[in-house]
Amino acid sequence: MFKPMRWAAALIAAITLSAPAIADVSISTSNNPAITLNQRLGSLFGAETNILTSFSVRDLSRLTRAPMAVQDTASDELTKQKLAAMPVAKGGDQWSCLAEALYFEARGETLKGIVGVSEVILNRVDDSRYPSSVCAVVNQGTGERYRCQFTYTCDGRPEIISETKAYQKVGKIARFMIDGASRELTEGATHYHTKSVNPRWARVFPRTTTIGFHHFYREPSRVARN
Incomplete structure (x- = not known):
């Protein structure tokens, strides 16, 4: 079974890699103390929320579907x-x-x-x-x-x-x-x-x-x- 946090992290990583053009928010590497960690995380997760809402139910189902067990099948021709x-x-x-x-x-x-x-x-x-x-x-x-x-x-x-x-x-x-x-x-x-x-x-x-x-x-x- 997937653990909730691990599932969420895997999903976000998969979406980020598969849809780089959707997210237009970049996190500054500046040392300016006025840019707080919360602001950075808020910007990041705001972008991910936008990405999530752009996916259809079928897309999300495909991303989270557990892999099927491998059977002892030589090929599609011989079982x-x-x-x-x-x-x-x-x-x-x-x-x-x-x-x-x-x-x-x-x-x-x-x-x-x-x-x-x-x-x-x-x-x-x-x-x-x-x-x-x-x-x-x-x-x-x-x-x-x-x-x-x-x-x-x-x-x-x-x-x-x-x-x-x-x-x-x-x-x-x-x-x-x-x-x-x-x-x-x-x-x-x-x-x-x-x-x-x-x-x-x-x-x-x-x-x-x-x-x-x-x-x-x-x-x-x-x-x-x-």
């Missing part, structure tokens, strides 16, 4: 309800590679988090600096332990999918994204890492957003890659 209603997804190699990557990289994340990882993979596919297919992006660098792009492909452990429901969930998301969903969550990110690590490139690449346990970054076009 938990829509995901649940989708049939079990199927597809070819590209879908299979994306679903597998989402399973091993992000199955414990929220819907937004899983979509965010899928955006990174698909953004790389569209970037000329990376391979031009999902499978090639996911498996880039695989062959030398811990030198790959996605750790699960080169950590020396077999990729065994044992959580059927989780795989079905990421499979639906993979299908949805490959079929042309917009990518709005990560603002063109090409990299991500968990909060528990701090890779060297994260000091150079601009961070675009944070979702769940992952920070997302966009590789600058002028940064050379090894």
Whole structure:
């Protein structure tokens, strides 16, 4: 709940910033003792009263409306309800590679988090600096332990999918994204890492957003890659 004084202060600050042209009263910085503090405050609040009366009921309602709770919605296109209603997804190699990557990289994340990882993979596919297919992006660098792009492909452990429901969930998301969903969550990110690590490139690449346990970054076009 808003405290009355805090609400009033926030409202006055918002109005002052949003309507500088309305107020034509300036408070002198003179040290003249004849200009009392009460006179100054009276002039100030008189101006704010004029500003308040110039706002419509709708404007005031918008300024004081409490923010809505953020829901676990990947975008305006995909919600938990829509995901649940989708049939079990199927597809070819590209879908299979994306679903597998989402399973091993992000199955414990929220819907937004899983979509965010899928955006990174698909953004790389569209970037000329990376391979031009999902499978090639996911498996880039695989062959030398811990030198790959996605750790699960080169950590020396077999990729065994044992959580059927989780795989079905990421499979639906993979299908949805490959079929042309917009990518709005990560603002063109090409990299991500968990909060528990701090890779060297994260000091150079601009961070675009944070979702769940992952920070997302966009590789600058002028940064050379090894």
